[in-house]
Amino acid sequence: MSSALGSQLPNPAHLDADSMLARRFGKETVNYFGGSPLNRLSFLRSDHTFLSAAVKHPSTRFVLFQDLAPLITPARRLYLAKHAEVEALVPATAFDKSEEEAIRDYDSGVTRPDLIFLGVDEHAAPDAPEEPLLEWKTYRGRPFFALDVSERGDETQRTGAAELVKTLEAQGVTPWLSRHHTDFSPDEAAIFAQGRALLDWNRRNTFCGTCGHPTLAVNGGTKRACPPTDAALAAQSKSPERPPCSTRTTLSNLSFPRTDPTIIVATLSADGQRVLLGRGPRFPPHWYSTLAGFVEPGESVEDAVRREVWEEAGVGLGRVVIHSSQPWPYPANLMIGAIAQVADPALERISLEHDPELEDARWFPVEEVRRALVTGASALGEKPGPDYVEGSLRLPPPTAIAHQLIKAAVSGAYTSEKGKI
Numbered sequence: 151m152s153s154a155l156g157s158q159l160p161n162p163a164h165l166d167a168d169s170m171l172a173r174r175f176g177k178e179t180v181n182y183f184g185g186s187p188l189n190r191l192s193f194l195r196s197d198h199t200f201l202s203a204a205v206k207h208p209s210t211r212f213v214l215f216q217d218l219a220p221l222i223t224p225a226r227r228l229y230l231a232k233h234a235e236v237e238a239l240v241p242a243t244a245f246d247k248s249e250e251e252a253i254r255d256y257d258s259g260v261t262r263p264d265l266i267f268l269g270v271d272e273h274a275a276p277d278a279p280e281e282p283l284l285e286w287k288t289y290r291g292r293p294f295f296a297l298d299v300s301e302r303g304d305e306t307q308r309t310g311a312a313e314l315v316k317t318l319e320a321q322g323v324t325p326w327l328s329r330h331h332t333d334f335s336p337d338e339a340a341i342f343a344q345g346r347a348l349l350d351w352n353r354r355n356t357f358c359g360t361c362g363h364p365t366l367a368v369n370g371g372t373k374r375a376c377p378p379t380d381a382a383l384a385a386q387s388k389s390p391e392r393p394p395c396s397t398r399t400t401l402s403n404l405s406f407p408r409t410d411p412t413i414i415v416a417t418l419s420a421d422g423q424r425v426l427l428g429r430g431p432r433f434p435p436h437w438y439s440t441l442a443g444f445v446e447p448g449e450s451v452e453d454a455v456r457r458e459v460w461e462e463a464g465v466g467l468g469r470v471v472i473h474s475s476q477p478w479p480y481p482a483n484l485m486i487g488a489i490a491q492v493a494d495p496a497l498e499r500i501s502l503e504h505d506p507e508l509e510d511a512r513w514f515p516v517e518e519v520r521r522a523l524v525t526g527a528s529a530l531g532e533k534p535g536p537d538y539v540e541g542s543l544r545l546p547p548p549t550a551i552a553h554q555l556i557k558a559a560v561s562g563a564y565t566s567e568k569g570k571i
């Protein structure tokens with residue numbers, strides 16, 4: 151996963167090419183879990199001949215998850231399995247049927263582990279001469295899949311998963327059990343985020359949200375179909391026909407993965423000299439962060455920002471500017487980061503009496519926040535650096551979009567006339 155630009159697509163993780171927009175607004179902020187090195191080639195997910203070639207290709211790698219925990223090497227890198235290692239779970243014939251054929255032949259009694267086509271790394275170099283990169287039409291690179299190795303499904307699947315995990319454990323490859331996974335390299339983190347979010351979605355949707363019958367993963371694991379027949383019913387001497395279901399005839403958001411938009415905002419005072427931060431009751435002492443909340447149905451991002459800041463802190467906002475975004479795969483959030491400013495000092499008065507979500511909210515002077523970004527930033531549960539002075543402000547780490555928003559808010563770029571947006 152080198153950062154060199156390939157011929158197909160600029161690597162999104164390293165988008166620093168000059169343009170008029172870049173000169174006006176500055177370099178794009180690529181947040182942790184975003185900026186994937188993979189070209190998702192989403193239009194090829196419906197091409198089973200492509201998936202069939204990719205799944206057994208010698209250059210292909212599988213990112214493994216056990217109960218949504220990624221399997222990692224002793225050096226805490228994502229373990230990347232080859233097809234030969236996972237063949238008991240992923241036969242070479244896994245994608246031999248088209249989507250129509252797979253739906254027609256559906257049998258809920260036979261299960262396969264969730265397998266997601268993540269995309270192709272077009273910047274990869276071959277690991278060995280006998281493992282050339284996959285070439286497909288004009289695309290060339292290393293395909294990536296995510297594979298669920300949890301002990302689930304029918305007996306064949308459970309046995310295959312258990313044996314694979316046992317073999318890998320003997321090599322020191324183990325699941326990384328953690329609430330959050332922020333020690334990966336940026337490239338690994340983006341691949342992990344895509345795999346985790348999609349496996350989680352598949353897992354929550356094994357039954358149709360409309361008719362309640364079992365569903366089948368299709369489209370490289372990014373769609374779940376509600377088949378009209380089930381061979382398992384015929385095996386019980388019943389009619390294989392299932393009841394009618396509207397997901398078969400209309401475009402249904404039940405069939406496709408969800409992404410839940412969430413706003414997160416660094417708020418500046420009317421004079422631009424202070425930043426509004428809040429703390430939840432479970433935060434460590436002296437730890438504050440930006441305010442955040444879910445976007446509601448029928449609400450714009452800007453309205454959601456104004457609503458959340460007023461509900462949680464009683465502060466009235468003027469202009470809201472979208473800064474950057476961050477996928478957050480726990481389970482399916484997209485954090486939309488904004489910088490906002492109070493237009494009238496009379497609306498700066500903090501009140502926690504509306505929504506009691508925060509334990510405290512305060513205006514911090516810009517200078518204090520700048521210092522805390524350097525000395526007081528750390529991951530939750532970890533200690534700040536050696537320059538931290540006990541009792542001073544603590545902030546989220548650089549892998550959190552909150553950190554990037556706070557940094558942007560105190561940079562002056564948003565409040566100086568020169569950098570005015």
Ligand SMILES: [Zn+2]
Nearest residue numbers: 358361376395
């Ligand atoms: Zn259904």
